[in-house]
Amino acid sequence: MIGDALYATAVQIRHNVLLRLRDPAQIISYIFLPMALMLVFEPLYQRALDGGTLQTVTGPLILFSVFALGVVGNSVLTEREWRTWDRLRASRAPRTSLLIGKAVPVFTVLLVQQTALLVFGCAVIGLPVPRDLLHVALAVLLWGFAVLAAGTALATVVRSRGDLMLATDLGAILIGSLGGALVPVDLMPGWLQHAAPASPGYWGLALMQNAVQGDLRGMLVPALVVAGIGLALAGLATYRLSRGWGRSDLL
Amino acid sequence: MNELVEAAAPPGANGGVPSDQGTHATLTAMDYGDPRESGDDIVLAAVDLRKRYGDVQALDGFCLTVAAGEVVGLVGHNGAGKTTFLEMVASLIRPDSGRITIDGADPMQSRGLVGICPQHIALYPSATVREHLQLFGGVNGLRRRALRREIDELAVGLRLTEIMARRVGVLSGGQQRRTQAAVALIHRPRLMLLDEPTAGADPETRQAVLDVVKGRAAEGGSVIYTTHYLPELTELQATIAVARRGRVIARGTGAKLLEQLPGQVRVRFGNDEVRMSAMDTTGALVTLLSSATAAVTEIEIRKPSLDDLYRSLAVSDDR
Numbered sequence: 274m275i276g277d278a279l280y281a282t283a284v285q286i287r288h289n290v291l292l293r294l295r296d297p298a299q300i301i302s303y304i305f306l307p308m309a310l311m312l313v314f315e316p317l318y319q320r321a322l323d324g325g326t327l328q329t330v331t332g333p334l335i336l337f338s339v340f341a342l343g344v345v346g347n348s349v350l351t352e353r354e355w356r357t358w359d360r361l362r363a364s365r366a367p368r369t370s371l372l373i374g375k376a377v378p379v380f381t382v383l384l385v386q387q388t389a390l391l392v393f394g395c396a397v398i399g400l401p402v403p404r405d406l407l408h409v410a411l412a413v414l415l416w417g418f419a420v421l422a423a424g425t426a427l428a429t430v431v432r433s434r435g436d437l438m439l440a441t442d443l444g445a446i447l448i449g450s451l452g453g454a455l456v457p458v459d460l461m462p463g464w465l466q467h468a469a470p471a472s473p474g475y476w477g478l479a480l481m482q483n484a485v486q487g488d489l490r491g492m493l494v495p496a497l498v499v500a501g502i503g504l505a506l507a508g509l510a511t512y513r514l515s516r517g518w519g520r521s522d523l524l
Numbered sequence: 525m526n527e528l529v530e531a532a533a534p535p536g537a538n539g540g541v542p543s544d545q546g547t548h549a550t551l552t553a554m555d556y557g558d559p560r561e562s563g564d565d566i567v568l569a570a571v572d573l574r575k576r577y578g579d580v581q582a583l584d585g586f587c588l589t590v591a592a593g594e595v596v597g598l599v600g601h602n603g604a605g606k607t608t609f610l611e612m613v614a615s616l617i618r619p620d621s622g623r624i625t626i627d628g629a630d631p632m633q634s635r636g637l638v639g640i641c642p643q644h645i646a647l648y649p650s651a652t653v654r655e656h657l658q659l660f661g662g663v664n665g666l667r668r669r670a671l672r673r674e675i676d677e678l679a680v681g682l683r684l685t686e687i688m689a690r691r692v693g694v695l696s697g698g699q700q701r702r703t704q705a706a707v708a709l710i711h712r713p714r715l716m717l718l719d720e721p722t723a724g725a726d727p728e729t730r731q732a733v734l735d736v737v738k739g740r741a742a743e744g745g746s747v748i749y750t751t752h753y754l755p756e757l758t759e760l761q762a763t764i765a766v767a768r769r770g771r772v773i774a775r776g777t778g779a780k781l782l783e784q785l786p787g788q789v790r791v792r793f794g795n796d797e798v799r800m801s802a803m804d805t806t807g808a809l810v811t812l813l814s815s816a817t818a819a820v821t822e823i824e825i826r827k828p829s830l831d832d833l834y835r836s837l838a839v840s841d842d843r
Contacts, residue, residue, distance in 0.1 A: 277665055280662065280665075280667065281662065281663045281665070284658070284659060284662030284663055285659075285663065288651070288655065288658075288659045291651065291655065292648065292650060292651065295650045296650065355646060355647065355648060355649065356642060356644055356645075356646035357646050357647065357648055359611075359616050359642070359646065360640070360642070360646050360660065360707065361663060362615075362616060363614040363615065363616055363635060363638065363640050364635060364636070364660065364663040364664050365635045365636030365663070365664050365665055365711075366663040366664070370663075371663075
């Protein structure tokens with residue numbers, strides 16, 4: 274039984290990897306655009322901030338990982354548009370297998386994006402190589418999980434691809450900028466500084482920056498908040514995907 | 525089995541059916557030939573299913589049983605509840621009330637036994653035909669040699685051999701229809717739910733699908749086949765269930781159902797013609813002919829068709 278479930282999961286993963294490889298444009302742009310942005314911002318942040326290199330690398334990383342909600346959302350939305358998710362739900366594969374099979378390739382894409390940006394930051398921008406890579410790995414995994422859950426949940430409630438684009442573009446700019454990904458929170462107007470913790474990006478940025486600096490204690494609260502956000506959204510996404518859409522007004 | 529059955533609750537079924545069920549069709553007093561009564565191997569039993577979407581009562585006491593090796597043609601107007609019923613059997617939606625068993629078990633526990641071919645194309649445009657069959661065979665538990673064998677057999681049966689490596693998005697409508705059917709049949713399901721599998725298809729596609737379905741039924745597979753093209757049901761030697769407003773209003777073999785219907789006599793006088801039911805007395809025909817003022821140029825006697833049957837049941841239900 275477990276063997277069958279694992280096999281079904283592996284089949285799903287293989288299939289979704291194929292689909293991702295055949296439609297790579299979006300994620301390629303979300304890897305190379307932040308790299309370009311880092312190169313442009315680097316002199317500005319170096320002059321304006323202490324520790325400007327850290328902000329130069331982690332700011333665009335957080336901003337564009339939120340943009341990657343669109344990659345996650347699209348992978349789910351296409352299953353709705355193509356009506357293929359119901360065919361999978363009707364198969365004998367356990368629904369957890371289907372969910373895992375769908376999530377793993379997209380999660381991998383998110384990890385690759387963040388890892389590529391950190392490596393670029395160290396190799397080109399001059400970010401010191403983190404003292405403890407395990408901390409960084411933990412931060413990348415947690416933030417990747419939250420983005421995956423948010424993107425999946427989003428795709429289960431939007432009505433169209435246009436809705437998804439609006440939500441991800443607007444969400445990325447709002448979450449990223451309010452969270453300090455573009456302008457550090459310390460430099461924001463006072464009222465915005467107070468509002469910043471309402472943004473998941475604020476906690477994602479804090480998690481990533483503390484992880485890169487090797488500050489395990491500083492990681493704790495941001496890690497808990499990011500994990501909590503991820504779990505809540507994952508619960509919503511799992512509920513929606515397990516039930517399917519039936520004949521709701523969605524799409 | 526395969527006798528004419530007025531839709532009714534199975535004896536002792538929980539909930540039964542509404543008291544007015546069975547009064548809709550012109551075809552009444554039919555001798556029971558329900559598979560349940562004849563000791564056949566019942567694959568699907570659906571009892572008193574109800575489902576409401578907002579203001580719409582999609583299913584309203586829907587009952588149907590299907591025996592092993594039986595092909596049931598489920599016919600009815602759009603909105604009669606056919607697709608909702610199939611989605612329920614495939615465990616995609618849950619009934620508000622009522623009960624479905626597949627080989628005696630709940631649909632959720634029987635998903636591997638069911639193969640569904642939805643009405644609308646549900647395929648990945650960027651994946652090839654072979655990748656589709658590998659995916660859906662794989663998630664239904666087929667591995668390596670068994671999977672290859674099923675893929676090869678369906679590729680031949682549904683004439684997919686030449687297009688196995690092509691992406692579905694670039695295929696013609698007929699090729700997509702055949703791929704769609706192959707995906708539903710790849711794991712050799714015990715119960716096949718085919719929702720208008722040949723809608724809009726060319727004759728080649730239609731014949732290929734019908735041949736494969738007949739083959740699977742001959743091997744003991746059960747089929748529920750919805751269509752608006754009723755001659756397909758004759759070719760499949762299907763028993764027929766007529767759905768109307770969320771319930772089955774008549775059930776039986778096509779031949780038995782048609783026995784109850786009159787044919788039609790068409791008498792042509794020059795440019796005029798008169799149609800009358802073949803059930804009318806011979807005297808009425810004689811009177812018509814003897815009172816004719818123009819020469820009779822043509823007399824045609826037409827046997828009732830499944831289309832007539834469907835119209836008859838639908839009209840009677842509207843009254």
